[in-house]
Amino acid sequence: MSSKETLARLIAFDTVSRNSNLSLMDFVSARLRDAGVEPRMFPSEDGAKANLFATVGAADVPGVMLSGHTDVVPIDGQEWTRPAFEMTEEGGKLYGRGSCDMKGFVACALTAAERAAELHCKGKLKTPLHLAFSYDEEVGCIGVQGMIKTLAGEGVRPLFCIVGEPSEMRIATGHKGKVTFAARCIGREAHSALVTSGVNAIYLASELVGEVRRIQEEIIRGSRHDGDYAVPYSTMHVGTFNGGVALNIVPNFAEVVFECRNIAEEDTDAVIAKVRDAAERISAGVRGEFPEAGVEIEVRGEVPALGTAVDSDVVEFVKRVTGANDTTKVSYGTEAGLFSRDMGVPTVICGPGCMDQGHKPDEFVTVEQLNLCDAMMDSLLEQLQV
Numbered sequence: 001m002s003s004k005e006t007l008a009r010l011i012a013f014d015t016v017s018r019n020s021n022l023s024l025m026d027f028v029s030a031r032l033r034d035a036g037v038e039p040r041m042f043p044s045e046d047g048a049k050a051n052l053f054a055t056v057g058a059a060d061v062p063g064v065m066l067s068g069h070t071d072v073v074p075i076d077g078q079e080w081t082r083p084a085f086e087m088t089e090e091g092g093k094l095y096g097r098g099s100c101d102m103k104g105f106v107a108c109a110l111t112a113a114e115r116a117a118e119l120h121c122k123g124k125l126k127t128p129l130h131l132a133f134s135y136d137e138e139v140g141c142i143g144v145q146g147m148i149k150t151l152a153g154e155g156v157r158p159l160f161c162i163v164g165e166p167s168e169m170r171i172a173t174g175h176k177g178k179v180t181f182a183a184r185c186i187g188r189e190a191h192s193a194l195v196t197s198g199v200n201a202i203y204l205a206s207e208l209v210g211e212v213r214r215i216q217e218e219i220i221r222g223s224r225h226d227g228d229y230a231v232p233y234s235t236m237h238v239g240t241f242n243g244g245v246a247l248n249i250v251p252n253f254a255e256v257v258f259e260c261r262n263i264a265e266e267d268t269d270a271v272i273a274k275v276r277d278a279a280e281r282i283s284a285g286v287r288g289e290f291p292e293a294g295v296e297i298e299v300r301g302e303v304p305a306l307g308t309a310v311d312s313d314v315v316e317f318v319k320r321v322t323g324a325n326d327t328t329k330v331s332y333g334t335e336a337g338l339f340s341r342d343m344g345v346p347t348v349i350c351g352p353g354c355m356d357q358g359h360k361p362d363e364f365v366t367v368e369q370l371n372l373c374d375a376m377m378d379s380l381l382e383q384l385q386v
Ligand SMILES: [Zn+2]
Pocket: 069, 101, 102, 137, 165
């Protein structure tokens, strides 16, 4: 089956993150078993989803890992003019949810694995090829973490990893990380005619927002900047602010959800400590009189940044197999930072399509980009034989 035919099959599985990805994984596993490769599954806690890891070639030799997520973003509220879960080919474009982000790459990787299996049968595959397919990437790179932990614990450490997120087949060596925070601001309710007998939780939340903005100013004045990004420093951003019930009640609760999108050089532990210190200062101002009041910070998620050196071996290797001679950085987060930090695998991003085409109605990948990805797999398979 060609990569294009495989992509059509993959698009037909509705693997929006809230759904199970098991039928897609069954399809991938069956293809691998037919090629003589036994995949390892890493089920989610409730068993509704799974990651897949497979090695084509010798099990005890580090290989090159191709990584992709199998989940896609929802189509709710989007005006599609073509079916979302059925591939439509039109004018050199392959339409369907996930075609670009990132089932196109997964299709090319699976096709390459089958060909690697043939080479292995003939005794020609010197360096193994690994596949690492995940779930729940689109909801904060959550799914892959269990698999990475297990594999890292077993000492599995591939030579290189290529995460095939859409980069128009350019080599991306970096992306920002993200820390997600939630602040629970607790006040004390009172009649608004008697404000001094209460604590206004919205005021506490507003003070915290002021502190978040102050931390942002500090970052901008600091020395950690990376001119390869459109916004060349780590950013603090408040996304939601909720609180209050009625005008005549002093609110006893407010919640602020915010994030830090950090460049690889940023010390995120220091940022988290600053946020906690700020919350502590605000709390100290009210706790004397109202012991239950204050601001509690919860770190809801942390996805590390990727910062692979442009002169590293993985970059040289992927330049050789793609023919590219320069590198870039991408604005979106990926699982690459996790493979790099938690598994110690030198990692770059390189995949077909452009992220501008992802997450939108009528998402597509061009046939040209898919062919370029197949061509990269061809040279990769050659490199694995030498
Ligand atoms: Zn993606």
